[in-house]
Amino acid sequence: VFGLLGITNTSIAIANQNSTIDNYNERYTPQGRKQAGKRGTYRKDTNVWVYTSAFAKRFGMPQQWIDDDLKGAEALAYRLDLDVYGTKCGYFSDVESCRPSTACVVDMYIDDKANLPWNNKARYASKYGRKSKSLLRSQYPNDKPAYLYRTTKRGQQYKMGLDVVYVSGSKIPLNNYHLLEYDRDIYKNLDYISGSMTCDSFGKSRDIKIEIDKPVLRKNGSIKYNYGSLAHSITVPNSFMERIETYDKAQYEPNSLFKALRDRLSTTTKSNQSK
Numbered sequence: 123v124f125g126l127l128g129i130t131n132t133s134i135a136i137a138n139q140n141s142t143i144d145n146y147n148e149r150y151t152p153q154g155r156k157q158a159g160k161r162g163t164y165r166k167d168t169n170v171w172v173y174t175s176a177f178a179k180r181f182g183m184p185q186q187w188i189d190d191d192l193k194g195a196e197a198l199a200y201r202l203d204l205d206v207y208g209t210k211c212g213y214f215s216d217v218e219s220c221r222p223s224t225a226c227v228v229d230m231y232i233d234d235k236a237n238l239p240w241n242n243k244a245r246y247a248s249k250y251g252r253k254s255k256s257l258l259r260s261q262y263p264n265d266k267p268a269y270l271y272r273t274t275k276r277g278q279q280y281k282m283g284l285d286v287v288y289v290s291g292s293k294i295p296l297n298n299y300h301l302l303e304y305d306r307d308i309y310k311n312l313d314y315i316s317g318s319m320t321c322d323s324f325g326k327s328r329d330i331k332i333e334i335d336k337p338v339l340r341k342n343g344s345i346k347y348n349y350g351s352l353a354h355s356i357t358v359p360n361s362f363m364e365r366i367e368t369y370d371k372a373q374y375e376p377n378s379l380f381k382a383l384r385d386r387l388s389t390t391t392k393s394n395q396s397k
Contacts (some may be wrong), residue, residue, distance in 0.1 A: 145182035169229070170369050172362035173197035177231065194332070194356035196312065197231040200366050202373045206250065206302060206318060224377055226321040226370075227302065230332070230356070232313045239336040239353045240306065241281045248303040249282065250316075283315060285345055286335040291327030291363075294320065299332065322378070325370040330358035 147154030207223035283304035308314040335350035
């Protein structure tokens, strides 16, 4: 009896362990949800992931995206986001030509032992979302929105978590990472930052390094770029970049401004030829 109880308990423990490992699949994939007997709508994950073994175990992520060559971060997630910068119009000298502005976003999850050089005490801040307030322009003098008075600036730049984040690689010698959101201690001992990169060239690059600098400031509070000291570095696995390049071909290139321009030029040329 005790032997059977021992076997049963072991089986339950293994089953529980497996369900923990697979809970991403149960939440976000059709096959996993069917096997788990789950119904209803679910959120589609549009990210390309890479993470450490420890991160996968902690958050029940699939084994196939583990790469322990990732150094300096616990996880990275990449996606094309069409909502960050909103929809803009007036392309190609046509006031009715509108399209969403593409943003290629990289999320980073970093152990707080990295002691990143945060530039303010706020735990969380975000530029995400195209809120209606961005459309408002008061017609009265000195009627300024309150957030202009509450926000601390360095020179002409908002203090958005971190001041200087550079990305370099084989196709991008040096490129700024534009911070969009951060959350210090988003989980215990884990910091989160999210920012946009130059689309296309990032995905085609290899041997990527991400460097977070502690900046040198002028007397007026503005940043002296290229004078800061390295505070933290992240080494990105090439396997992750290869998957990003494949993702970009399917998601970014069909939505790119360059494709829209080529299509427009092609249509214009054919129209002129028919005349």
